[in-house]
Amino acid sequence: MAATKTEFGRDPGLQFRMIxxxxxLGALYVVFAGALFAAGANxxxxxxxxxxxxxxQLFTSDKLALHAMGAREVTPQEAPELHAMIERLCIQxxxxxxxxxxxxxxxxxxxxxxxxxxxATVCATTGIMNLLSPAELEGVMAHExxxxxxxxxxxxxxxxxxxxxxxxxxxxGFLFGxxxxxxxxDGPGMLxxxxxxxxxxxxxxxxxxxxxxxxEFSADRGAALVTGRPSALxxxxxxxxxxxxxxPQQDLRVANEMSAFFIASPKKVVAGLFSTHPPMEQRIERxxxxxxxxxxxxxxxA
Amino acid sequence: MGLFxxxxxxxxxxxxxAPDRLFAMSTAYVTLDTSHAIKTTGSAGIVxxxxxxxxxEAIATEMEEILSGTGADTGTTIRTTDDxxxxxxxxLSDDDIEDLVVGVNAVSDALAVGGYGDRVLAAVFAFEDxxxxxxxxxxxxxRGHWYxxxxxxxxxxxxxxxxxxxxxxxxxxxxxxxxxxxxxxWGTPI
Numbered sequence: 001m002a003a004t005k006t007e008f009g010r011d012p013g014l015q016f017r018m019i020x021x022x023x024x025l026g027a028l029y030v031v032f033a034g035a036l037f038a039a040g041a042n043x044x045x046x047x048x049x050x051x052x053x054x055x056x057q058l059f060t061s062d063k064l065a066l067h068a069m070g071a072r073e074v075t076p077q078e079a080p081e082l083h084a085m086i087e088r089l090c091i092q093x094x095x096x097x098x099x100x101x102x103x104x105x106x107x108x109x110x111x112x113x114x115x116x117x118x119x120a121t122v123c124a125t126t127g128i129m130n131l132l133s134p135a136e137l138e139g140v141m142a143h144e145x146x147x148x149x150x151x152x153x154x155x156x157x158x159x160x161x162x163x164x165x166x167x168x169x170x171x172x173g174f175l176f177g178x179x180x181x182x183x184x185x186d187g188p189g190m191l192x193x194x195x196x197x198x199x200x201x202x203x204x205x206x207x208x209x210x211x212x213x214x215x216e217f218s219a220d221r222g223a224a225l226v227t228g229r230p231s232a233l234x235x236x237x238x239x240x241x242x243x244x245x246x247x248p249q250q251d252l253r254v255a256n257e258m259s260a261f262f263i264a265s266p267k268k269v270v271a272g273l274f275s276t277h278p279p280m281e282q283r284i285e286r287x288x289x290x291x292x293x294x295x296x297x298x299x300x301x302a
Numbered sequence: 303m304g305l306f307x308x309x310x311x312x313x314x315x316x317x318x319x320a321p322d323r324l325f326a327m328s329t330a331y332v333t334l335d336t337s338h339a340i341k342t343t344g345s346a347g348i349v350x351x352x353x354x355x356x357x358x359e360a361i362a363t364e365m366e367e368i369l370s371g372t373g374a375d376t377g378t379t380i381r382t383t384d385d386x387x388x389x390x391x392x393x394l395s396d397d398d399i400e401d402l403v404v405g406v407n408a409v410s411d412a413l414a415v416g417g418y419g420d421r422v423l424a425a426v427f428a429f430e431d432x433x434x435x436x437x438x439x440x441x442x443x444x445r446g447h448w449y450x451x452x453x454x455x456x457x458x459x460x461x462x463x464x465x466x467x468x469x470x471x472x473x474x475x476x477x478x479x480x481x482x483x484x485x486x487x488w489g490t491p492i
Contacts, residue, residue, distance in 0.1 A: 077457050080488065084387060087485040091423050092351070094444045096482040118482070135388060228353045228421060295355050297417060 071103035139233030146222025447478035
């Protein structure tokens with residue numbers, strides 16, 4: 001089972017493309033709804049069609065994402081340690097056992113997929129399993145299980161859907177408030193409506209990224225609680241962030257919305273506002289404060 | 303977990319141990335033994351996460367001393383071992399299942415009193431059927447449920463046998479209703 005290894009140059013524009021993909025994905029809804037609306041479809045119909053699309057996305061995205069990452073579900077015989085580790089974490093976190101997949105790539109990463117706790121899949125790359133010690137890997141898998149427990153995949157999908165809804169509501173508002181009365185067919189025009197909706201969507205898009213960062217912190221905290229070893233996850237994050245810059249990231253080109261569920265963003269090219277993950281230093285800092293709370297015996301009570 | 307927890311990113315605490323149904327084993331064992339020839343091997347273990355905090359080690363050591371002390375009366379012996387997954391096992395040996403149940407309960411109580419009750423993963427009781435095959439009963443503290451675990455060779459489990467066992471003892475032992483939570487524990491040191 002040799003991993004196909006291809007040399008790719010460094011790609012500073014990768015993060016940007018990823019964000020753009022995510023952005024366009026949502027913009028598609030907005031433009032689509034705008035077009036339907038301008039074509040004279042009624043509001044309810046538009047909501048039903050777009051809702052259906054979001055629903056479809058929610059139900060199929062995990063399989064597509066796994067396929068895109070080249071990940072394959074593994075049996076307990078193929079990956080006994082990984083299975084045993086996750087089983088124990090599941091008992092501790094009171095979760096049903098998720099499907100476990102492994103992606104053959106040197107890039108150290110892990111992610112969780114699936115709309116519900118029962119249909120969840122957690123995936124680790126061969127890179128991360130080689131890079132980290134068992135305790136560190138346990139911290140990372142606990143972080144992914146915390147995403148499952150917190151239902152982050154469903155929440156982020158729904159959040160992106162809401163962002164589109166916000167833009168659509170604006171489209172209606174434009175019609176009833178702004179212009180388009182009488183026989184003035186030129187009115188605000190289809191283009192203006194769509195453009196304006198896009199602006200609203202841009203704003204909600206940044207809010208969505210912020211939401212994703214908060215949920216990242218929350219998953220770190222969940223992992224610290226479940227393993228009782230915040231420092232192990234902190235150490236894992238440090239290893240990943242330093243290992244990340246040295247390795248090619250060819251596989252990430254296919255990663256779009258699922259990047260929100262990676263343990264670490266691939267690079268800090270586009271910082272702050274555009275980032276689905278908080279800066280590594282901040283995450284490590286928080287984990288260290290959990291560690292001192294744990295040592296004082298105040299973590300569980302906090 | 304409710305909607306509110308989901309939106310706020312989860313509960314702030316680990317789930318506390320469920321109401322104790324550990325003692326159901328004492329009565330269920332009578333049926334297992336007399337009607338189905340599933341007999342105790344004389345050992346049981348309790349597995350938990352050892353934390354790297356100062357008072358945790360003190361609590362664990364104290365607990366072992368107390369149990370060794372009471373063990374002198376009942377004949378229960380106790381030993382501690384760490385497994386390859388970083389979990390700690392306290393293994394009790396006694397031919398009387400009643401003493402094993404009491405001993406396991408004493409360990410989890412001591413951890414709970416010390417504030418570490420949420421670190422207990424499971425209790426495992428080892429049995430053998432009439433053909434000498436191992437049968438484990440695992441008690442999940444978080445859920446307060448039991449389930450059977452029958453290993454059949456390397457990393458294989460005998461699902462049929464486990465379901466049979468559920469059928470014969472399900473009335474007397476609170477069995478975990480969701481099959482996907484029948485987590486195996488490979489390489490148990492008992």
